[in-house]
Amino acid sequence: MEYSGRLYGDREGAALPVTVRIAGNYMVVTAPGRAPMRWRLSRILLTDPNAFIYEEEKRGDTGEKHRYHLRFADPGTFEHVRAQVASAKLLPRDSGTRENFIWLVAGVAFIALFWWCWPYLSDPISAHIPASAEAALGTMALSEMEEKAPRCTGAPGAQGLLDGIAARLLASRKDGPQVDVRVLYAPGTVNAMALPGGHLVIYSGLVDAAESPDELAGVMAHELGHVIHRHPIRGMVRNSGFSLLMRMLFGSHISGSITRSLLTNIYSRDFERQADAEGLLLLKDAHIGNGGFAQFFARLEAKQSSFEGSPLFVYFTDHPALSERRAAITLSGPSVPPVTTEAEWQALRQICAPEAREAGGHVRKIR
Numbered sequence: 001m002e003y004s005g006r007l008y009g010d011r012e013g014a015a016l017p018v019t020v021r022i023a024g025n026y027m028v029v030t031a032p033g034r035a036p037m038r039w040r041l042s043r044i045l046l047t048d049p050n051a052f053i054y055e056e057e058k059r060g061d062t063g064e065k066h067r068y069h070l071r072f073a074d075p076g077t078f079e080h081v082r083a084q085v086a087s088a089k090l091l092p093r094d095s096g097t098r099e100n101f102i103w104l105v106a107g108v109a110f111i112a113l114f115w116w117c118w119p120y121l122s123d124p125i126s127a128h129i130p131a132s133a134e135a136a137l138g139t140m141a142l143s144e145m146e147e148k149a150p151r152c153t154g155a156p157g158a159q160g161l162l163d164g165i166a167a168r169l170l171a172s173r174k175d176g177p178q179v180d181v182r183v184l185y186a187p188g189t190v191n192a193m194a195l196p197g198g199h200l201v202i203y204s205g206l207v208d209a210a211e212s213p214d215e216l217a218g219v220m221a222h223e224l225g226h227v228i229h230r231h232p233i234r235g236m237v238r239n240s241g242f243s244l245l246m247r248m249l250f251g252s253h254i255s256g257s258i259t260r261s262l263l264t265n266i267y268s269r270d271f272e273r274q275a276d277a278e279g280l281l282l283l284k285d286a287h288i289g290n291g292g293f294a295q296f297f298a299r300l301e302a303k304q305s306s307f308e309g310s311p312l313f314v315y316f317t318d319h320p321a322l323s324e325r326r327a328a329i330t331l332s333g334p335s336v337p338p339v340t341t342e343a344e345w346q347a348l349r350q351i352c353a354p355e356a357r358e359a360g361g362h363v364r365k366i367r
């Protein structure tokens with residue numbers, strides 16, 4: 001609302017017609033053809049019963065003070081504006097600064113509370129992430145991985161054999177996940193991981209390190225356990241979700257951080273136990289002996305001392321407490337019928353033969 005008044009005491013001495021409005025903590029006084037003056041309401045003096053008095057500090061060389069008198073012809077308007085000025089003066093002097101400070105403290109407290117509750121919130125939050133978003137995250141991480149380690153497209157039939165093992169493992173699950181299994185070329189890197197959206201990535205170093213199809217099937221069963229329980233997305237939200245959320249709120253680009261957090265997702269022990277238990281069930285239901293699963297880990301464990309800290313055995317370091325886990329496995333006999341024939345196994349192991357790597361893929365060592 002705008003009021004008309006007269007301003008006295010300006011440099012010219014004569015009264016100036018002005019318009020007046022209240023904007024937040026300020027009274028904005030505008031004389032025609034001049035820049036509006038902003039008077040802080042708390043600094044307006046109410047000592048004159050008929051006028052508002054405002055002293056402006058002049059910062060010029062003279063240090064001269066201007067003292068303005070603002071009057072309204074209509075007493076009703078004057079009283080109305082006076083009431084607004086009076087109520088503004090009741091607020092603490094530096095209310096703006098204090099308010100900001102209160103908001104800052106409240107904000108920090110809220111973030112701290114959120115951070116503290118995060119472990120309890122992360123699972124319900126992950127449950128609401130739509131499958132399409134999960135698939136998009138998986139695809140994003142996968143394409144970044146394949147830039148460093150190209151996909152092996154397989155000697156004839158090799159991919160089919162791999163898909164066959166996954167299908168056999170999941171055959172007992174009517175509403176099981178749709179999975180995509182692929183081998184990436186990274187010789188010497190003994191690692192495998194599940195990504196959101198049902199992607200199961202096996203590095204060629206792990207295929208080379210496996211001594212039988214049962215061993216490979218064991219690792220795949222464990223990773224499928226992670227897929228079935230949505231560990232990749234739950235782990236990402238649990239481990240990095242809070243910092244990703246904060247970065248998102250403060251306007252950072254987070255796509256690189258999402259991929260990094262997916263690739264370095266280290267699961268909690270409860271996730272590993274759940275994946276083990278699920279994997280063993282999958283093996284049992286698929287009539288695949290779990291001896292290979294146990295044997296593979298035992299071999300990696302035996303090599304641990306000589307490969308301590310080596311990136312070659314990432315799978316081992318990402319999966320702690322192997323001896324404890326092996327102890328929990330009741331060994332069953334070998335697979336009947338075998339997971340693959342010996343000839344098929346040899347074909348599968350050729351999945352990354354030089355001529356079988358994806359054309360144009362630039363081979364680089366990962367990590």
Ligand SMILES: [Zn+2]
Binds near residue numbers: 226267
């Ligand atoms: Zn695992």
